[in-house]
Amino acid sequence: MAMDETKAKEIRHHISTRHHMKIHWKDFYKSPDETPIKYTTLVEKGSLVGRIGIMLLECGTGAWRVRDSMNTAARALDITCSADIGLVTIEYTCFDVDNLSYSQTLSLPTTDVNMNKLNELENFVRRFERDIDTLTIGTVHHQLNQIERHTRSYPLAVSALSAGLACAAFIFLLGGGIIEMACTFCGATAGNYIRMLMGKHKITLVAKIAVGVAVSCAIYFLCFRLGEAVWAWDHNHAYGYLGAMLYVIPGFPFITSGLDMSKLDMRSGLERLAYAVLIVMIATMVGWGTATMFKLSPGAMPKLDLSPALLTSSRLLASFCGVFGFSIMFNARPAMATVAALIGALSNTLRLSLVDFNHLPAALAAFIGALLAGLIASFFRDRVGFPRIAITVPAIVIMVPGLYMYRAVFNFGVTNINVGAYWIMNALMIITALPIGLLTARILTDAKWRHAD
DSSP: OOHHHHHHHHHHHOOOOOOSOOOOGGGOOOOOOSSSSGGSSSHHHHHHHHHHHHHHOOOOOOOOHHHHHHHHHHOOOOOEEEEEESSEEEEEEEOOOTTTTEEEEEEEEEEOOOHHHHHHHHHHHHHHSSSSTTOHHHHHHHHHHHHHHOOOOOOOOHHHHHHHHHHHHHHHHHHHHHHHHHHHHHHHHHHHHHHHHHHTTTTTHHHHHHHHHHHHHHHHHHHHHHHHHOOOOOOGGGGGGGGGGGGGOOOHHHHHHHHHTTTTHHHHHHHHHHHHHHHHHHHHHHOOOOOHHHTOOOOOOOOOOOOHHHHHHHHHHHHHHHHHHHHHHOOOOOOHHHHHHHHHHHHHHHHHHHHHHHHHOHHHHHHHHHHHHHHHHHHHHHHHOOOHHHHHHEEEEESOOOHHHHHHHHHHHOHHHHHHHHHHHHHHHHHHHHHHHHHHHHHHHHHHOOOOO
């Protein structure tokens, strides 16, 4: 009797108390660790396929990549997998040749972006397919545990500084100068530090976005007021406060939602789009409220007096720094971030030059910039081996029109409907053009992607 109670306590000890209950994957495996993975039961094989899928989904990648990796693992295990994938959930069934099937529903408490983990998981899937005949249960789970342990996010200070760098570069590309860049750097660094700190303590999405944006705008205003009092800065420099909150603009889900919908993964695409819209609405409403308290509205920053050559070279540098900063925020390794930054510097500078010097519509220029980024990424991917999404999406996130979205919400808030509609339509055209540009490049360079099977 005493032994039965002890065993019951041990079982209860492993049951998660979280709202989204943590799965102890090893508990699914009743076979010894030295059992070859090919000779495990359908339940064990299916659980492994699900674990790979949910780990990939946790990285923020789209449904096509998650399903492709699950299918690769399933084929290696000689089973069939059918999966329905959302933003934070996977429902899937595995079938074997003996008319048996095994179904699971897996979910995440939240979603994030981790390009380093995505890279390691893609390498794992390739090795898994190649080495399937020699792998054991213990080896596979040890490798997955190592990936989970050693691909954590950067320290808070690094993520905060990368947000400051990215937003300072972003505000320059929007027409800001040294003053706006300095205040934006301080505001974005402080705001993202608070946001990441709240995330570390499992604070809900709405709260951490709202507090982070409010802190960013407040710090920007405080820095500006200090400069205004000490160095008599022109009041128009205050309009650069928009840059301090741009680190929350959800470029990754915006882009991946378009890519998913293009492959008819409508559930994942629409859920990602809704998630992105939610973040934009929270951020812009809080930014509007904070600006209203300081009696500010969107306006024109002092014009930069730069020659075309100097402006273009400055945009190259700013685009590189901005994309590098965003990539580090997405937990990319420095080498991966550098490749993405080089691609972003070329494609974003081309986009801005087409608008300013060739007077192309902004949406058409965005399409061309994203197309170029996708084509260059395909060239680099064959040589450096990084996941395509890890170097394309960060490269064009800096093209997402956060300024337009904020101006639209601000004008809607003061019932200036005509002006708000003008800005939101401009934003929607650009947001639509970006994934189409990447999609076109992918169709041209990836035979697997351009076929529907």
